[in-house]
Amino acid sequence: MKVSLFATCLTNAFYPEVDLTMAKILKHLGHTVDVPEGQVCCGQIAFNSGYVDDAREVARTLIDSFERSEVVVGPSGSCIAMIHHYYPTLFEKEPVYLKKAEDLIHKSYEFTQFVVDVLNKPDLGAHYKAKATYHPSCHATRLLGIGEAPLKLLQHVKGLELLPLPEAQLCCGFGGTFSVKMPKISEAMVAEKAEHVLTSGADILLGLDMGCLMNISGYLEKINKPVKTMHIIQLLGEGMKS
Amino acid sequence: MTMYNLTTDQRVDKALADNFLRQATRRATDRLRNNKYKASDELGNWEEWRNAGETIRKHVIANLDFYLQQLIEQMEKRGVHVHLAKTPADAVGIVRNIVREHDAKSVLKSKSMISEEIHLNHALEEDGAAVVETDLGEYIIQIAGEPPSHIIVPAMHKTRQQVADLFEPIAGHALSSDTPTLTRFVRIQMREQFLRGDIGITGCNFAVANTGSIVMVTNEGNGRMVSTLPRVQITLMGMERIVPSFRELDIMLNLLARSATGQRLSSYTTILTPPKKSADSDGPEEYHLVILDHNRSEILGDKLFRTALNCIRCGACFNVCPVYRQLGGHAYGSVYSGPIGSVITPLLEKDWKKWGHLPYFSSLCGACTEGCPVRIPLHDLLVKLRMRKTQSGHTPQVEQQIFKAYRYLFTREKTLRRALRLGAHLQRPFVRNHRITGGPAPLSNWTKSRTLPMVAPKPFMQIWADLNNKR
Amino acid sequence: MTNTTEFINHLASKLGRPTPTETPPPVEISVPQYRLSNTEERASIFLQNWQALGGKGAIVKSDNDMLQCLKEWFGDLPVTWFKDNPQALIAWDMLPSIAESAFSTLNWPLTRYTQSSLDPRDRYSIAAHAELGITGSDLGIALSGTIVMNSDPLRGRAVSLLPPRHLAFIETTKIRNNLFEVLEEISALGTPPAAIEMISGPSRTSDIEMDLSIGVHGPIEVYVVVTDN
CATH class of the missing domain: 3.40.50 (Rossmann fold)
Structure with a gap:
């Protein structure tokens, strides 16, 4: 194709x-x-x-x-x-x-x-040893109805332990211009998301939208709790190298 | 100083600094949301119920003139006094006249969002009538002089101690703050009021057009008290609150009770077909129905926003909204808060200066749309409101300039590449440890609480071009 | 104050068409409705759901069952109540005969609400000071544990509302699966009564810190006897 x-x-x-x-x-x-x-x-x-x-x-x-x-x-x-x-x-x-x-x-x-x-290739043969959690971004989930696809890809990554993210359905507070137009509300939202990421016990936060990840990682960094954040693509790419 | 005098920013600050409020909001919305999930799951196929709800609401709104006419005819035929109010002031005037005519000293109210919308209590009190809110939550905020902070749980933001303190002057002694004590105090206190109330004012969850009935749901039973005991009853309804017949009422009551509190039916569902029959021992002899427009007809005529009239005021959108979760209701500044409040307030009040902030109280995550039992596309409506505000020139000049620049650059990929290269240079003073940690406004709004990644030395489009030229 | 024609015409103009002259064809509704297979099952599910809401309930099959049930629930309380208040038990004019005979056997005299006074405020006061309000019911809903009562000159709406306790009687055959069936049945009767009261459990509120509390306005204790002939 x-x-x-x-x-x-x-x-x-x-x-x-x-x-x-x-x-x-x-x-x-x-x-x-x-x-x-x-x-x-x-x-x-x-x-x-x-x-x-x-x-x-x-x-x-x-x-x-x-x-x-x-x-x-x-x-x-x-x-x-x-x-x-x-x-x-x-x-x-x-x-x-x-x-x-x-x-x-x-x-x-x-x-x-x-x-x-579409391609029906959930197993990309990737290996990645880590404890990770996954943030289901709002637009992917609610507007595109993407539910299982990213999880299927991650379940096939050998060595990857996927931990549940509490209150995963909550928006991270990015919302594009929302984050600069309503910065205080946005901060309160990302603070809660960060709290859940930290309680998940994961070393890596995964997602399929860099906007959300940029927001969450930017906050985690500011409060000196740098949990690594990666796009699923990045994790797969790394995992496929080995 | 009441919250009405604060700016949006001050209200947000106040809410965010109030830890009890934020915890209480989380607790209440989590509970209500989880209850809703249980109650909707057990119905078998919730999506079919939502479809039915949406279809019914759309049908009613598309035929609102017919059904309202039918309702009015049915009501008048039986001797109900129907009053049509174009504006909140009209509605207040109508109620005021009825209260004056009866020289009523004591007015009992069960929960009515319309009465909040038209700011009724204050006007009646000016005339010397004692107005008593009989819903426990409404009673608490009435004493506190505050608007509701949640459409279903209006005093959610109050601690039990605050409630006990509010009751103390009325009781004449200190009250223990445990729930049974407070509830019992209200029961005894309110009993007296119920038994000697002159006029009862109620809201209306649904009006059934073909029978001329008013449907009210409460859990406390205050709605029954107010509609059974006083000799005169006034019901306030927003003009869109209609179902064609009992057949549709089944769907709507199920959706309402399940979405609002996760109950199969509220403790008390009362269908009134007033006034009382002459031989009936209880119930009001004189019944007034006040139907309020207040720009609802403008929404009806506005295809972009017509679906906003489908709302059944269940509060489900509050309980899934991540913005409401952080703030509670008062930060919105409006009588109706939460996602639906952000949609309808600017439409009802038509004042961008006062309510222009509301469409931005959303990250557009879509949880409200997903949670709505009648499928109102709430987050889409918020975007459309932003569009209206922008198109009518009510957004800041700077913002307009920024989007002009955006349009210029983001339609010219090659120019954008050069701009990004420039950005990669300009960011240097703000970079610490490979992250941007500061910058000019509006970027600083981000960097106050977050770092930003560096603009890449080469954008992907350049990297790709370089890779492919080499080969 | 606006007149009706003007108000309705304004809406029609906003909808961009004249007001329909006939009732619009009803929308199609297809939802999976809750159904149980027989009367017995409906009665038992009704009772379960009523109890889950905090009500007390029992199914009785004979006069003797009925006596036992009332004795178990109220014991000597009525006797104590009567000492202070001869009108402690307030009831509709007519209750199911199995209930009427039980009260006379127990020698618990009933005050008939509608006849208790000519002045409505006095009646309210009598009901408010009673210890137990006693009613029948027209229909029940199994799914939600609900009793349904239509207003009627021989009844009185305050009986199920003002006393701290409410006792209702319902026949098993009156229990329907769901709200839809109940509304359909009431519709078939023509003009509805002035009030249809659907009661699902005791008065409740969670307005203070989301803490569930029973009996803020309506009855604190609710009892239902399901009679099975």
Whole structure:
């Protein structure tokens, strides 16, 4: 299969290794990988702040860049959820782009969803000895309905002990611009999330959205409780090296 | 100083500094949420019940004019006085007149969010009537002079000691703060009131259009007292609170009791088809129904927000909301708090200056939408409210500029690469141990409580391009 | 004050169409409803659920059962009550005959609420000072442990509300599976009575620190006798 990567704005700028590793894993599974030029961002940050017109132009750029792709895979439940959940409303008055948006919706997947549900490859042969816990990001869970896929991938990692995260369903308080617009509320939320991560007894916190992980790890670091945080892709990548 | 005089920021600070409040909020919402899960699981297929609930509510709202007309006809046919109020002031005026006409000295109230919405008590008290809130939680906050902090558990934020202290001047002596003592005190205290109340004011959970009935649920029995004993009863209802017939009522009562407190049915579910028959020994002889619009008709006409009228006021969204969990209700500043309060308050009150903060009291995690028994897309509605506020020019200039810049850069990948390279340089003064630990506003809002990773020396798009040019 | 036509027309204009002249076709509802197989099972599940809510309950099959049951629950209490208050037991005008005969055998005289005074406030006061309110019930709901009572000139709504204890009688055959069946049955009767009271257990509140407390306003103790002929 020819897979186009959607390198989300956050990983592109802050965590390029996540995108690179995703490319490696997909290649390892025997697929051709490309990264269409011109892609930047799903537009969620503006959309969720109410700047719909700005969001629409950013979304249009993304749609255009993947127009010729067969399949689009991204390392974020939130960005993919933005496409699936909101693009139809964003382009409801533009039939041409509405059609293109729907094409993109039909061919785009969050990484774990793609590997497990589409490729049916829950076992990537990874080894990683650690105690880890997993934060189910809100948009992946509630908007995309991703439940089992990431867990299946993790259950197949040899040596990995997966510990339950108390109150896992609670949002970490990131919420994109929410974290800077309502910083105190956001801090209270991430403080509680951090508390649960610490009581889980895990050495590593895993997730499938760098936004949430950036938030939680940033807080843990500030309070000097640096629990390692990793995207599932990073853990798989490390585990597949051995 | 009451919370009404504080700014949003001050209210948030106050809430976050109140450890009891935060613990109590966690405890109450955890309990209610878990009870709800038990009660919804046992129904077999909760999703089908939600579907039914959503379908019924949508149907009612799409035919609201018909059903309201039918309700009014049924009521008037039997001699109920129906009053239609466009505004809160109209509604207050109507109730005030009824109270004056009867020269009522004692007005008993069972829980009514509408009465909170229109700020009724104060007006009646000005006229010299003693107004008694009879729901225990409402009674506590009435004495404290505070708005409800949770739609189902209004005095959730009060410690038992605070409650005992509030009761002390009424009792004339100190009360022990154990629950049985406090409850017994209220029972005795309130009994007197019930037996000599002149007018009863109740809320309305549902109004049945084809029979002209009012349905009320309570656990304490105060709703029954208020609708049985006084000679005159006034029921306040929001105009959307309708079901077509008993058939739909079954679904709605199940959804309400199970979602609100995890009960199969509330302790008391009362279906009133007033007024009393002439030979009946109990029940009000004179019955007034006040139906409030207060911009609900504007919401009805606004397709983007119409689903907000589907709400059945169960409070389930409060109990799953991670923002409400941290703050409790008072930080919102509004009568209706929690996710649904953040949605309807700006729509009902139409004042961005006063209520413009509410749509941002959400991380958009979607838990409210997932928890809603009638599937109101609450977090989507919050985004749409932000859109309305933005489009009507009520957001800060700086914010508008930031998103203009965002639009410019995030539609030009190559330019963004150069900007990121610049960022990688500019971040240096703020970097400690490979993390960004400070910066200018609004970045500082993040770095006050969190560090930020460094902007990578090369963005992924550049790395990928370089890799592929080499080959 | 707005007139009805104006108010309704305003809504119609917001909905962008004239107000329908006929009742809109009802929505289709399909939910899995709770059902039990027979009367016996309904009675026993009803009782279980009633008890789980904090009520006392028993199934009685004979006059003797009934006497035993009432004696067990109330013992000599009524005798003590009568010393201070001859109107300690307040009841509907008519109770099921098995109940009526039990009270006369026990020699526990019943005060009939509707006849207790001509002045409603006096009646309320009598009911409020009574020790036990005694009623029948029209229907029951197994799933939620609920008794359902329709208002009626020979009854009085305060009997199940004001005394600290409420005793109700219900026949096994009156117990339905779920709320839907009850509402359907009441609908079939035409105009509903002025009040339909559905009672599921004692008065309760968790308003103080989420701590469950019984009897803040309504009855503190609730009893139901399920009669099985």
